[in-house]
Amino acid sequence: MELSPSRPRNQTYKCLLLGDSGVGKSTFLRRHATGKFTEQHVPTRGLLVHTVLLQADYQAVALELWDVAGDARHGGLQNGYYFHAKCAIVMFDLSAESSAASVVQWLREVDDICDLQISVVICGNKADLKPMPQKLLYRRHRSIDYCEISARAAWNLDEPLKFLCRRLLNKSNLVLISQPIVKAMPGCLLDEQKIRRRVVDIRKRALPEQNDEMETSTATKSHVIVLN
Template structure:
C-alpha cells in the first residue's frame, strides 16, 4: 500500500471514547478530528471511526479514534471495541450527575478489556453549561486522582480543551510506548499489540480511513 505524504506517520494508536449515551462523545470526536460540531446530533449506532495525525516529540502520531454508543443494547461489541486500545477518554456530562456516577462502571469495563498500561483521561464535557452544573469540579478531580487518571473539563460546543484532551492522551501513550521500546532493547516486535508502529494492508488499514459522522453518542 502506498501512503500519500499527508498520511505518513511514525506511530498509530487506537483510542476509544466511552461513557453514557448523550454525554457528547461524538461531538468531541468530530471537534477534534474535523473541527466540527453538530446541534442535530443523533445517537451513534454501532461504531464510528475518526483519524487525525499530530506531532509528538518530532514524531508523527496518528490517532485512530473509536466512538460507540453508550446504550446497553450495543454491549455485544465490547471486546472487539476495546481490543488493542492504547488510550481511552471516559466522558461524562457535567450537568447530569448519573453520567458521572456511571464512570466507575465504564472504568472497570475498560480495565477488564485492555492492557494495564492503557492511558485514561476522565473528561467532563458540556462545561459551557455552567449554570446547570451538577458535578462539582473537585469531585471529578478527586476521582481521577484516586484512579491515577488524567482529567479535564471540555466543551465540544465551544471547542474548549478538546484539543488538549486528545493531545495529552496521545502524548502519554507515546511516552509509554517509547519507554517500553527502551526497556526491551528497542525491539519493536515486543511492543504490545495495538501500540505498534504501523498497521498493514487489510481491514485494519481500511478501518483507519473511515471517518465518523456527526451523530452524538
C-alpha cells in the same frame, strides 16, 4: 460508519471513546474530523472511527478514535472493540450527575479487559453549561488523567489528546504544536479562568490511589461523586 480511512495499525494508537449516550463523544470526534457541531443529539449506531493526525514537538502522532454506541439499544459496546486499544477517553457530561456516576463503571470495563494498562483520560464535556452541584473527586492512578472541555465552545479540545500523547510517548512535557482550528458556536461563552481553577482544585483534592474509603462524613458523601 468510518469517517476517514484508517492508517496501518503499526502507525496508529487505537483510542477508545467511552461514556454514556449523550455526553458528547460523537460531537468530540466530529469536531476533530470536520469542525462541525450539531445541537441535536443523534445516538451513535454501531461504530464511528476517525484518525486524528497530531504534530507534537517530538514527533507526529496518529490517534485512531473509536466512538462506539453508549447503550445497548444502538449496538452497545462489545468487548471486542477494546482489543488492541492503547488508550481511552472516558467522557461524561459536567451538567449531568448520572453520566459522572457512570464513569467508574466504564473504567471497570477497561480494567476488566485491558487491566488498566492503557492510558486513560477522564474528560468532563459541556463545560459551557451550568455544572452539577456535586463535587467531583478522583483517585490518583499511574495511568489516569483528568481534564474538562467544551465541544460546543470548541474549548480545550486538544487537552485529552495531549495527555494521551504524553503517556504514549513517555514525554511528560510534550506539546502539541499543530491542530485544526475549530470555531465556537455563536453566542457560546464560558469563563475559562473559572473552569481552569475548578480543574486545578479537582486535581489538588485527588484521593490517594489506595484509599478505598473517602475520609468524609456521610452528609458530605451524598454531595460527592468519585469518578474512579
